[in-house]
Amino acid sequence: MQGRLQEAESEARSAIEVQPVPGRFEGRDGRDVLALVLGDLGRHREAADLLSATAAARARITSSDHRLVLKGRSDRLQHLAYLGLHEEVVAEAGALKTAARGAEGIHRLLLPLAVTNGLAFSLSLHGHYEQAEHLLVPVLDEARRRRLGRVLMVLHLGAARALAGQGQAQEALAAVKKAQDIYDQAPGAEALAHDLSAIFLARAAALLALGRPADAEHEARHCLSQCERHLGRAHHRALEAATVLGAALADLHRNEEAAELLHATHDAWRTHFGHDHHGTIRAGQALATLTDQPD
Numbered sequence: 475m476q477g478r479l480q481e482a483e484s485e486a487r488s489a490i491e492v493q494p495v496p497g498r499f500e501g502r503d504g505r506d507v508l509a510l511v512l513g514d515l516g517r518h519r520e521a522a523d524l525l526s527a528t529a530a531a532r533a534r535i536t537s538s539d540h541r542l543v544l545k546g547r548s549d550r551l552q553h554l555a556y557l558g559l560h561e562e563v564v565a566e567a568g569a570l571k572t573a574a575r576g577a578e579g580i581h582r583l584l585l586p587l588a589v590t591n592g593l594a595f596s597l598s599l600h601g602h603y604e605q606a607e608h609l610l611v612p613v614l615d616e617a618r619r620r621r622l623g624r625v626l627m628v629l630h631l632g633a634a635r636a637l638a639g640q641g642q643a644q645e646a647l648a649a650v651k652k653a654q655d656i657y658d659q660a661p662g663a664e665a666l667a668h669d670l671s672a673i674f675l676a677r678a679a680a681l682l683a684l685g686r687p688a689d690a691e692h693e694a695r696h697c698l699s700q701c702e703r704h705l706g707r708a709h710h711r712a713l714e715a716a717t718v719l720g721a722a723l724a725d726l727h728r729n730e731e732a733a734e735l736l737h738a739t740h741d742a743w744r745t746h747f748g749h750d751h752h753g754t755i756r757a758g759q760a761l762a763t764l765t766d767q768p769d
Contacts, residue, residue: 479706482511506546513553516708516746522553539576544585547573551592555599556710558751563596587613587625594632599752603639610636627656627669634676643684650677671700671711678718687725694719708746710753713739717757724764736761 489504505528512521529546536543547570554563567589574585590613597606610633617626630653637646654673660666674697682690694715701712716739723732736757743754 479511479515483508483515486511509546509549514704514709515706516710516712517706518553518556518710522550522557525550525553539573541577541581544570544573544577544581548585548588548592551589552595555592555596558599558747558753560596560600563593567593583616583620584622584625587617587622587629591629591632594636598632598635598639601639601752603636606636607633607640623656623660624666624669627653627660628672630656631672631676634680638676638680638683641683643680646680647677647684650680667700667704671697671704671715674700675711675715675718678715678722682718682722682725685725687722690722691719691726694722708742710747713743713746713753713757716742717753717760720757721760721763724760729764732764733761736764 486504486508490508493503505524509521509524509528512518512524525546529543529550532540532543532546547566551563551566551570554566570589571586574582574589577585590609594606594609597603597609610629614626614629614633617629630649634646634649634653637643637649650673653676657666657669657673674693678690678693678697681687681693697715698712698719701709701715705712716735720732720736720739723729723735740754740757740761743751743757747753
């Protein structure tokens with residue numbers, strides 16, 4: 475998959491050379507495609523910087539509340555969360571919620587939901603699970619009432635993360651099932667590979683919290699298989715799935731396998747995200763737990 479993504483990156487950069495100014499209307503241009511590809515490759519900082527620059531350029535051409543400007547800023551939240559930049563997420567989420575009041579049509583509804591999801595995701599990544607759940611409850615109700623399909627599915631996955639983090643593993647598993655049901659009913663679901671890997675990861679984490687490490691291993695491996703097909707090796711989700719898999723192997727007392735995987739995953743987190751990143755810290759904690767186990 476890495477090769478196909480690199481080809482897509484090259485094609486997007488060529489498109490940018492042809493049209494150096496960001497497109498201002500409905501269709502995506504080379505910069506939008508490049509941001510998606512960089513994100514898929516796991517180059518989250520580059521994706522975030524490109525989204526910021528593109529939104530600023532579009533705002534100069536159109537206005538600061540143009541749909542594509544706000545969407546680009548909203549998409550950037552996910553990358554900021556991946557990077558562990560929680561304070562930036564909080565600040566940008568607040569600014570976007572204010573800006574959303576000037577949005578028109580369906581975007582006036584969807585933008586605040588996306589922003590809330592991004593903020594809740596960042597809160598969960600930093601261990602603030604109760605706050606994340608509190609944020610998600612009303613937007614889940616809104617998305618359910620309006621039958622928003624994929625938006626509702628993503629929110630269920632966010633709720634599963636928040637619930638599992640609080641030790642409410644059975645409730646988390648139920649939230650994952652709701653997300654899976656929506657995915658299964660979606661037309662052309664096979665095109666939503668990102669969603670499927672996210673579902674596998676959420677289910678693996680819930681099963682691990684439920685004390686079912688063998689099932690967690692199964693789901694984590696499914697997630698990693700999807701990531702290998704559609705994402706770069708340094709993508710946050712791939713590294714998170716590897717961390718969950720390592721923890722599951724440790725719970726199964728397959729210590730040699732767990733240690734090898736967790737050492738490699740910890741090194742990858744540190745290399746791509748830094749030593750004080752939440753992913754690096756959690757992989758290190760899993761390693762420490764493994765080391766502390768009696769022989």
